[in-house]
Amino acid sequence: MKKHNFSAGPCILPQEVFEKSAQAILNFNNSGLSILEISHRSKDFVAVMDEARELVLELLDLKGKGYQALFLQGGASLEFLMIPYNLMKENGKAAYLDSGTWASGAIKQAKSFGETVVVASSKDENYSYIPKNYEIPSDADYFHCTSNNTIFGTQIKSFPQTDIPVVCDMSSDIFSRVLDFSKFDIIYAGAQKNMGPAGTTLVVVKEEILGKSGRTIPNMLDYQQHIAKESMYNTPPVFAVYTSLLTLQWLKNLGGVPAIEKLNNEKAALLYNEIDRNPLFKGVAATEDRSNMNVTFVLNNPEHQETFDKMWKEANISGINGHRSVGGYRASIYNAMPIESIQVLVDVMKKLEENV
Amino acid sequence: MKKHNFSAGPCILPQEVFEKSAQAILNFNNSGLSILEISHRSKDFVAVMDEARELVLELLDLKGKGYQALFLQGGASLEFLMIPYNLMKENGKAAYLDSGTWASGAIKQAKSFGETVVVASSKDENYSYIPKNYEIPSDADYFHCTSNNTIFGTQIKSFPQTDIPVVCDMSSDIFSRVLDFSKFDIIYAGAQKNMGPAGTTLVVVKEEILGKSGRTIPNMLDYQQHIAKESMYNTPPVFAVYTSLLTLQWLKNLGGVPAIEKLNNEKAALLYNEIDRNPLFKGVAATEDRSNMNVTFVLNNPEHQETFDKMWKEANISGINGHRSVGGYRASIYNAMPIESIQVLVDVMKKLEENV
Numbered sequence: 001m002k003k004h005n006f007s008a009g010p011c012i013l014p015q016e017v018f019e020k021s022a023q024a025i026l027n028f029n030n031s032g033l034s035i036l037e038i039s040h041r042s043k044d045f046v047a048v049m050d051e052a053r054e055l056v057l058e059l060l061d062l063k064g065k066g067y068q069a070l071f072l073q074g075g076a077s078l079e080f081l082m083i084p085y086n087l088m089k090e091n092g093k094a095a096y097l098d099s100g101t102w103a104s105g106a107i108k109q110a111k112s113f114g115e116t117v118v119v120a121s122s123k124d125e126n127y128s129y130i131p132k133n134y135e136i137p138s139d140a141d142y143f144h145c146t147s148n149n150t151i152f153g154t155q156i157k158s159f160p161q162t163d164i165p166v167v168c169d170m171s172s173d174i175f176s177r178v179l180d181f182s183k184f185d186i187i188y189a190g191a192q193k194n195m196g197p198a199g200t201t202l203v204v205v206k207e208e209i210l211g212k213s214g215r216t217i218p219n220m221l222d223y224q225q226h227i228a229k230e231s232m233y234n235t236p237p238v239f240a241v242y243t244s245l246l247t248l249q250w251l252k253n254l255g256g257v258p259a260i261e262k263l264n265n266e267k268a269a270l271l272y273n274e275i276d277r278n279p280l281f282k283g284v285a286a287t288e289d290r291s292n293m294n295v296t297f298v299l300n301n302p303e304h305q306e307t308f309d310k311m312w313k314e315a316n317i318s319g320i321n322g323h324r325s326v327g328g329y330r331a332s333i334y335n336a337m338p339i340e341s342i343q344v345l346v347d348v349m350k351k352l353e354e355n356v
Numbered sequence: 357m358k359k360h361n362f363s364a365g366p367c368i369l370p371q372e373v374f375e376k377s378a379q380a381i382l383n384f385n386n387s388g389l390s391i392l393e394i395s396h397r398s399k400d401f402v403a404v405m406d407e408a409r410e411l412v413l414e415l416l417d418l419k420g421k422g423y424q425a426l427f428l429q430g431g432a433s434l435e436f437l438m439i440p441y442n443l444m445k446e447n448g449k450a451a452y453l454d455s456g457t458w459a460s461g462a463i464k465q466a467k468s469f470g471e472t473v474v475v476a477s478s479k480d481e482n483y484s485y486i487p488k489n490y491e492i493p494s495d496a497d498y499f500h501c502t503s504n505n506t507i508f509g510t511q512i513k514s515f516p517q518t519d520i521p522v523v524c525d526m527s528s529d530i531f532s533r534v535l536d537f538s539k540f541d542i543i544y545a546g547a548q549k550n551m552g553p554a555g556t557t558l559v560v561v562k563e564e565i566l567g568k569s570g571r572t573i574p575n576m577l578d579y580q581q582h583i584a585k586e587s588m589y590n591t592p593p594v595f596a597v598y599t600s601l602l603t604l605q606w607l608k609n610l611g612g613v614p615a616i617e618k619l620n621n622e623k624a625a626l627l628y629n630e631i632d633r634n635p636l637f638k639g640v641a642a643t644e645d646r647s648n649m650n651v652t653f654v655l656n657n658p659e660h661q662e663t664f665d666k667m668w669k670e671a672n673i674s675g676i677n678g679h680r681s682v683g684g685y686r687a688s689i690y691n692a693m694p695i696e697s698i699q700v701l702v703d704v705m706k707k708l709e710e711n712v
Contacts, residue, residue: 319395
């Protein structure tokens with residue numbers, strides 16, 4: 001019996017992606033070889049990398065707009081370092097929005113490079129809302145924000161206007177909703193939510209903003225080097241890239257980002273409506289900032305916890321314990337999560353209400 | 357019909373590893389979940405990481421000797437940067453042996469940090485031999501060498517004596533032969549030869565040498581940070597680590613490094629003997645420095661190339677074209693390569709001799 005996997009990441013991917021990637025480990029493209037044993041320079045894998053990079057731009061509606069897609073390693077945490085290395089000028093400064101734990105980690109790295117202005121922070125209320133109405137200094141080298149805060153369940157619904165380059169960590173909501181992605185100069189995302197397995201990091205970068213920091217950048221941290229080598233500066237994480245391609249193909253076949261956004265809205269509404277309706281529960285995040293990817297909620301009466309935990313486990317639900325810094329529950333309902341699994345959770349919540 | 361895969365890397369892994377990892381993608385540990393969708397903080401994956409780290413130390417006979425094993429990302433190329441960051445003092449210096457393309461890449465990164473002494477180089481003869489009888493400055497912060505040169509087919513058989521810390525890039529021959537690994541202070545290796553699929557990098561480090569460079573090291577590049585977080589500073593490449601564990605378990609069941617060394621010696625002897633015996637071929641690397649992992653050879657008469665290429669392709673052999681900087685042929689015969697596949701290649705070489 002398949003579990004209903006609400007894990008925050010690594011997380012559920014489409015079932016067909018599991019099946020196709022398992023098959024490719026046994027026999028990739030009918031080559032008689034495993035995807036794990038082929039050269040990254042082989043014709044078959046170069047085609048995978050090229051298609052994956054193209055498909056990212058296509059799905060984000062960024063084709064022909066001066067962007068490059070890269071599949072790197074090291075997770076968003078390495079990007080925290082690469083962003084200031086590539087964009088912050090010597091004696092320059094950067095502007096960051098502090099909307100959660102990961103935003104805060106990015107700020108910490110930037111500070112070791114130079115002046116880092118925190119334009120606003122919601123730390124005062126345990127990051128339960130997205131700061132708004134802040135000013136972005138027009139003389140900063142770039143503005144950095146985090147579109148979705150996995151731990152706290154908040155999501156930026158409206159991005160600020162600014163004339164300086166905008167960098168966005170979209171690790172936990174990329175490919176989940178329609179945005180004007182051309183408003184961003186760098187978008188990056190660890191694969192392990194909406195794009196593929198852990199082990200690769202997507203970086204989408206507008207080429208014209210690079211090469212201006214005046215810093216000597218180590219090759220492995222230099223976006224221009226990775227672009228010049230077509231995302232194969234060194235051996236890429238072959239399997240993670242291939243499985244990301246399978247996931248991107250699945251998304252395209254489904255109708256792309258507009259189609260998944262519609263489904264994601266329905267899925268989120270189903271769960272938030274129950275949280276708001278059911279007197280036993282309440283949401284954690286400010287209503288207007290609620291994430292459509294990570295739904296954080298708590299029981300109003302902690303005495304119900306034992307019963308509720310028993311009930312959802314019996315319903316074959318996994319991965320909904322909240323992060324230690326928030327407590328309660330977190331249901332991560334990424335692109336690949338079927339609405340049927342969310343219905344199972346909602347039914348358990350209703351049943352709890354009937355039983356207590 | 358299974359191919360005989362002589363690819364230089366990513367390369368052949370044991371067939372049982374392909375089968376087990378494909379199964380784990382469909383249902384990991386009978387959990388009803390894919391290895392690709394479980395949290396890296398789940399009990400099941402923490403156990404994988406812990407066992408993999410332990411098994412590395414066990415197989416290298418480094419248990420209880422002050423070492424830590426880490427599974428990082430970014431390949432050996434990111435280690436080229438991390439090594440000087442962690443070990444080269446401000447205004448200090450490092451000593452490097454230049455034995456090939458990758459050694460040269462490591463040197464280039466070190467030079468951007470500080471004084472980098474190249475103790476010897478075989479570049480003058482296209483890296484066809486391992487330099488010997490060089491002096492290592494006793495006041496350098498560390499000595500760096502590359503144990504096996506994948507592209508050129510050379511391998512260090514005897515490591516130099518020195519009192520300074522020794523760092524070795526063992527990407528292409530780790531776990532292939534018995535060495536006194538406690539003579540090394542840092543050993544690192546991209547997984548994609550003898551350990552697993554591309555996407556993780558093994559770093560084995562003697563803890564006591566860390567924390568002495570006096571540099572401010574970005575968290576993601578700081579070995580001490582990764583050790584403190586038990587190799588989970590951020591989301592690790594879950595699948596690559598799991599598949600590496602399967603490969604390490606396979607090696608242990610086979611009898612560990614001493615057992616595989618014996619097999620590797622037999623495999624290499626079979627191929628080198630034919631190269632030396634067959635008047636149509638000659639080896640590229642200096643005889644005393646021949647690699648037991650990557651066997652480089654050329655045809656004495658280029659006119660036989662077309663026939664030979666046709667013959668090995670018909671025999672279902674793949675991946676033996678030489679690297680562009682050497683030409684000719686390169687048969688990579690890593691741990692997982694069965695001797696039967698090498699016999700197929702040797703038979704083709706004999707058949708060419710009969711036919712021309």
